[in-house]
Amino acid sequence: MKNQISVHQFSRRQFLRRSTLAVAGASAAAHLPSVLTLHAAPDTPIKIGVIGCGGRGTGAALNALGAATKVIYPAAGYHTEDVDQAGPVNRKDIQIVALADVFEDRLNRCRDNLGRIGINIPKELCFTGFEGYQKLLAVPDINYVILATPPHFRPAHLKAAIEAGKHVFMEKPVAVDGPGVRLVMEAGDLAKKKGLGIAAGTQRRHQKSYQEAVKRLQDGAIGEILCARAYWLGGEIWVVEREPGWSDMEWQLRNWNYFTWLSGDHIVEQHVHNLDVVNWVLGTHPIRATFGLGGRQVRTSPKCGHINDHFAVEYDYPNNVKVFSYSRQINGCDGKVEEAVVGAKGTSNCHNWIKPAAGELWRFRDKDSNPYEQEHQDLIASIRAGQPINEARAVAESTLTAIIGREAVYSGKAVEWEAMLKSQVRLGPSQYAFGPLPVADVAMPGKTKPAI
């Protein structure tokens, strides 16, 4: 299983064909007062600092520039989102100006990719180590940061970025525990007060097909929604095997997917996308994760840390709505990554079809947007229009939805939303330093206590 799998590939031509910044900015501006935010003006360049320069951080930076990328999820070694075009990107209005990553080699890889499209980041604007992000945030020129480290660090990074007066694009998920989710919500509120924008990497919210479907569902296309389903049934993802000389901390950071304190486990790290769609459609979040079943059945190698390989969760939402979630990372099984809703008067996949019990099938037939680029464009347009979007709460809620599901599975007990939101249980070491760090035990339902 060393073969690489290309998941998606978008061309720059495709990007250019769409009506983008100008139109989006103008239409947003048309109905908004001309309140300028900290750095916002239609001609103010967006100057981006990237915090977390791995595959996704690199990919997000390229997406922000509208550069074509090639996304590869290998079985072994890091996942990559590299430049997939020959020529340079010359954009005055969007620039990448600084990079930060704990590891120099990871930062350099990102820097090399940018170099290939004519963007050269000087050494003095490259920051490594655990404090690298702070140094990047201290660069006054930067007005937009991409947060793409392992999710554990997101809450602290978001808070620091907002305090430093930066607009933020942050990858999902945005936390791994209750205290982290609270911090994200607080930082989101602070951003509103400061007129700063926050977009999240739950990119389906920026995908035209989803937007069209969800709008219709919220307008009652299938009546009252009674039940939803969310799936991320996929294969194993990349593993970074330990190399000689690496401390526990270094290995866990480099192989972060497999440690709950870093990734939140795959129900949080990956499945959050699908749970986010459900929350979006329903316009609310669950009251509790009522039942959770799951375990670590196949992917048991120590190189895969201690996380589970499958989860099934039943959520109770307000108004007696139930949501059933299934997530799996096991090779050789059938795949399914999607959502579905059942209403009193029909069904839909929340994405590109709606089937009313009576009446005509609706299908999304337009050209879809590239949501990985669109999410940056929407944020930038909103900043320039003086009315920055703020997705902190929505993505924090979707992350917490996944966290209560994970804890219900880990413990075998119902986990209440409110209890997790108030939780004082913080995952991970209290100090970050390269050195010993034991791997947590595999969760054992009936014995493991929920992190509340």
Next chain:
Amino acid sequence: MQINSSPNFLRRAPEASAAAALAFPFVSNGQAAQNLEIRAGIIGCGGRGSGAGANLMQAAPNVKVVALADVFPEKLERNRKNFPEVRDDHCFSGLDAAEKLIALKDVNYVILATPPGFRPMHFAAAVEAGKHVFMEKPVATDAPGIRQVLAAGEKAAQKGLQVAAGTQRRHQTSYIENVKSIHDGAIGDVLYLCAYWNTNAIWHRGETGDTEMEKQIRNWYHYTWLSGDHICEQHVHNLDVCNWVMKTHPVKAIGVGGRAALGSKSGHIFDHFAVEFEYPNGVRLFSQCRQITGCDGKVSEFVVGAKGGINPGGGGRRARGKAAGAASPYVQEHTDLIAAIRGGPPLNEAKNVAESTFTAIMGREACYSGKTVEWDNLLKNGPRLVPEKIAWGPAPKVSVAMPGQYRIS
């Protein structure tokens, strides 16, 4: 074949010739049927077999347990204490005990309560021998077993034999009333269903026995060919209710599951399953079953329609069949079967319970394999898990299913 005769039986059916008895020995109409003495043989004298025997004794007048069979002599002896009037020559142990009991001419009613892997062969043999059958759920552990049960069920109908199954909710007042109200449109069109059997871990008897076969049969719950795994052995009850509500069976299943807490204990079953079943009209059934101590529990079903939701068991005490004036469903199922034998409306639950069992098997295979499993394909092509010949010695080699690696056939 061991031939036994009983003066009591002959008194009840004096007109029956030996040849006729082999074909339709206990099917009759009119007054004779109404007074027919029920002469029951219990095959499988474990907890459920003994319990079913006790339930039977409360079910109707003129009922006797006259024969007992169990693979293990000590289990047989233990159950004989409950039925001291059973004659020595009507008590059988060993691997051919069931065969010998079924051959008794003076038995007209058999209770099949062995581990489920044996049910299809016992059911087929009992129908062949012209017995009315009460069979415990589930009724098979693999597709060939289901096919055998379905075929034997049809044969029972042709022969006028009555068949009841231990899916006792179908004999429980609360369920009967609620399912009827759903069928009458009380909640509108059914949009989705839930089924739960989330409980503590069940018994594990360790590894006792001289041969692998003996070890597996004594600890039968932990071997899929014997029990069907707990989704089949236990959760079949809830799945049966959902099929009853839907008046059909699902056509496909996807699922996740595993063995989290059982660890290195002998056997290979899972301790949790979560399955999404799909009915022909697209309606989903969300099923969960777990046997892990210390987790939250729930054993019930829930049906949601466009106009509301119903817990078909009624909740609370009624869910356990204790509605005022209602008999225990464990007794009622025998009462209903005996009424059918004695000339009431015919009863043949073989197809229902075979379909509910196969629903569970389909869910199990979906979780074991990590694949979408389709009813028609699995029923046609699903492999045989139960050995063709049961003998003390080696037993089916078993290993814990690994989704993505496990092959259904």
